[in-house]
Amino acid sequence: MRTSLSEKEKYLFETAPVPKAVAALVIPTVVSQLITIVYNLADTFFVGRLGDETMVAAITLCLPIFMLLTATANLFGIGGASVMSRALGAGDGDKARRAASFAIWGSVIAAAVVAVVFAAFETPLLTAFGAEGMRLEYAGDYLMYTVVGGAVPTVLSSVLAHLVRAEGKAAHAGIGLSLGGLLNVALDPLFIFDQGLGMGVSGAALATLLSNIASAVYFAAVVLSSKNSVVTFRRVKGAFGRAVSLNVLSIGLPACMMSLMTTCSNLTVNYLMAAYGDAAIAGIGVAKRINMASFAITQGITQGTLPLIGYNFSAGNSRRMCGTVVFMTACTLGFALISLTVSLCIPEQLIRAFIDDDPSVEYGARFLRIICYAVVSAAIGFVAMTVFQATGKKVRATVLSVLRKGGLDIPLMFILDPIFPATGIAMATPIADYTAAFVAIVLLVHFFSTQRKRADLFPSAAPSDTAEKPDTHPQNTR
DSSP states (O other): OOOOOOHHHHHHHTTSSSHHHHHHHHHHHHHHHHHHHHHHHHHHHHHHTTTTTHHHHHHHHHHHHHHHHHHHHHHHHHHHHHHHHHHTTHHHHHHHHHHHHHHHHHHHHHHHHHHHHHHHHHHHHHHHTEEEEEEHHHHHHHHIIIIIITHHHHHHHHHHHHHHHHHTTHHHHHHHHHHHHHHHHHHHHHHHHTTOOOOHHHHHHHHHHHHHHHHHHHHHHHHHHOOOOOOOOOOOOOTTSSSHHHHHHHHHHEEEEEHHHHHHHHHHHHHHHHGHHHHHHHHHHHHHHHHHHHHOOOOOOHHHHHHHHHHHHHHHHHHHHHHHHHHHHHHHHHHHHHHHHHHHHHHHHHHHTTTOOOHHHHHHHHHHHHTTTTTHHHHHHHHHHHHHTTTTOOHHHHHHHHIIIIIIIHHHHHHHHHHHHHHHHHHHHHHHHHHHHHHHHHHHHHHHHHHHTTTSSSGGGGGSSOOOOOOSOOOOOO
């Protein structure tokens, strides 16, 4: 059956040298991640210029709620991309089309539900998350634009980026996400500081909303103008059938769980840190956003490589798949070590770039020195999760996602905080991440040794938890 891939895309997935193929998929993804990081940090940076630690604290309290949208996008986007890439590798273009259709429409419905629920319960939810007084007012203003108004475009733009990347259009994925990021950075100072507008926190939120709408419109234009793409806005027959929907959701669940557990983890941080005041909340908020920037780059490298792994896994090209994993691991660990070094050398300067408040800088630098050690272990975890998501090993990916966030760090926060006031809350992150990294290494070693013994990487023994047809293409050993 026709795979709907162009000759250029087939060359990229099947015969291009691994470093070249990885670079073609990863560079646009990482560039877009960098720009996305800039615009994620832009709100904190520009609002921090107002010199009000309560505003920065309010945005920090909003991060866990905004992560619900990330969780939704990961559930449908990563799940859909994995099923698509493996279906294309097996030559099943129809299955890839059904997976894309379900991912798009499922994500839109889910995002709309999140927006409606938050609109109905905004005040009690924010109060439960630790917002009170001016924090509550600022947080409500910020989330009214970014979640109530922006849930659908935010989720849809992210899902479409995953899907177009899954069929080799990494450049379009990078451009679409970069467009939104650059627009956000340009609009932030206009809406926050302009004498005629001067919207403060609301201005930062409005800039985020408009940038995500622009990104979603770009991706819609790409999909509608593509002649041979399997990504479609039509409700394809069978898209919501159990075979496709359960496959997409089960593969996307680990990434979704990690985002949800990250939300729970951040809520716990905010709850415990509230006892130490606005400066502590602002400090941990800035430190986590800086550290999140490092996480995003390593995650961008792994997400960009996922389609290549999934395609060659289903196509039966074990040598190419393994070479891709090795090269991806070297890239992620290399960046993680650089990021760790920078964070340890200039923590005060990094924190002060976002907020010029001495108590907040002191807290933030102290926390950053601790949580930056998790960058290396997180890189290992992202590699393992990507391998398992790309090859349909959903249980292992889910175990790792829960271990990284929520399963270990939340109990550790409650245990360590009384022993090391405030600092113990930050210490929980690297301890949990290194534990998860150890488990990830064990699972990866077991996975590859099992695949060699059982020949599960070959078409005659397709993975038991996927529905791919046996591949009839000759194995490419390049």
